[in-house]
Amino acid sequence: MSGTSPQLSVFFFSSVDTGPSADRYDFVLRTTVLAEQLGFSAVWLPERHFHTFGGLYPNPAVLASALAVRTERIALRAGSVVAPLHHPARIAEDWAMVDALSNGRAGLSLATGWNPGDFVLGRGSFDDRRESTFATVDTLRALWSRAEVTFPVSGKPVPVRTYPAPVSSDLPLWLTATSGPATYQEAARRGCRVLTGYLQQEPAAVAANIREYRDTYQPYRPGDQPWVTLMMHTCVAADRATAMATVAGPMLAYQRQFLGLGDRALRTAGEEELTEDEKQALARYAAYRYAAECGLIGGRAEVTARLAELAATGVDEVACLVDYGLPDDVVRDTLHRLAEISGRVTAV
Template sequence: MDFSLLYFANRKVDDAPAEYDLLFDAARFADRNGFTAVWLPERHFHPFGGAYPNPALAAAALAVRTERVRLRAGSVVAPLHDPLTVAEDWAFVDNLSRGRVDLALATGWNAHDFVLAPERYAERRAHTVESVSVLRDLWAGKTVERTDGKGRPAQVATYPRPVQADLDMWLTCSSDPAGFEQAGALGLNVLTALLFQNVADLEPRVRAYRAARQRAGHDPDTGRVTLMAHTFVGESDDSVRELVRAPFLEYLASSVDLWQDHWPELRAHSGTALLEHAFERYFRTSALLGSVERCTRFVERLRACGVDEVASLIDFGAPAPATLGALHHLDRVRRAFAG
């Protein structure tokens, strides 16, 4: 089981630059202590996740502050971009980091984000699938055809050339089993979460993913399944609950309008009751929140379901010193699965 860190801060903070101090300090901890990667999101036009409008910018900042940890987009919203700019940006980071870049691609789901590309919203999944082969070709040095400013066809290759010969990619899957199968058919890894599924749902979806890989001619055992999990590991379950409950509820509250826009059935629940229910669900069954022993048991369940990597979302609002201190306890969980 690999362990990584993932960031998705709510932008409503009192000291905005200090938020990036947590990014840098935690990434340095991961770099020094055997964590596999750091994952950096793409979010637009909303405080929830709004600290990260471009994961390549954050990755570039980390590339010169770290030495070994992988730098991963988690995720590039593929329909919002021309694959040419994605390849350019991430090849630049690949050079800065001397070959430590990986990408997860997402279809996007919030219609408001698509003010950047409104014509692509309806067919966003098809655009995402199409971008996979284009990115692979560009990364390998091949050209794509575009139309230049004078209306002429032009063959375009991207620069700088990356350090890595191949680009390892994930597909972000929420809860739709078809997404897992599509990732397998494309030969991609999977980045998923427990927002709208539970642990019991994971095992059949991972099996379907590996079966789809095999049907498409890909090695079913080489694909990676990464699970994002909200994380704060401490001395005891009670001490963690007391410390994280208020900031976690505030963090959840900052995103309710986003989820209700996409899942209208949530509007039937009152705000406070919905948030309390969500917190209890996360704390009891769907996150790495609690003691080392509790979190170790949770990771054991994930491994039994076929998960290969836990990406720990750490910046949900707990005080930065406490969050950094909790990384030492998370590292104890990581070491329990190290070999």
């Protein structure tokens, strides 16, 4: 555990609908530089394909490389690499380059994937994605440690050692867990950290899964420390009323865009899509849920208390999702206020 308040990092996951791509990448660069100046521990970059929601991020390693040459201290993490879509050797090569460019600041979370349409890129089947992801953990660690790993090619074993050699001896590795306890347990057994959120989990379920992860971790990894990163929609304003009013419109639009991504998954699976009325009702519910119940949204007092509550439930790090349509100045002020709350600076 990290003490009375979790570490703070920044999470990106914007839609291409929020503005021209060049402007949005510039926003990521500027926000990352500011986050480093304010003492945030890391930035997280997602992987998303074939849809406007998250469409700025088809390859987190490419963007992390750009951030590496603009920063000096802040950790650069994938949240997440969809492991079944990539050969483990390619993941090792890409992120070793990020590690070299950043002088040892790379880290990544592996996700199983959930959208069948993404698997046009995949090496395996959608149905085998969990087993593929968990196997990638072991293979990636071996490659990162400079071991030679054998892969089959046309029925014959081919030994591979990847290059370049990473700067860091150990790769900080998370598993992304967004639903039931099974992935938390797998992360514990494999000695991985956990990246989670309230996407498909209520706060009580997340707290229970975190407890189970920590309880399971120690027997498998005595002496090592488990680590839980929680992604949260974030906005810190002068007071709670101002924060809620600020996020209302952007949050509703963001959730509506997310439901469009769900439509794509339903079409791929051959299932019936939601009606427009159903989508709007779900978007309103989700926007309210994240703003009022599952977000890090409020004034300094509310956010400070919320961070203390999260630390007590076993959260080591809060990854603050800030690019869900908020104006740039609101994001900037939010990061300054969070830095003040965490004791890193003394004034906004």
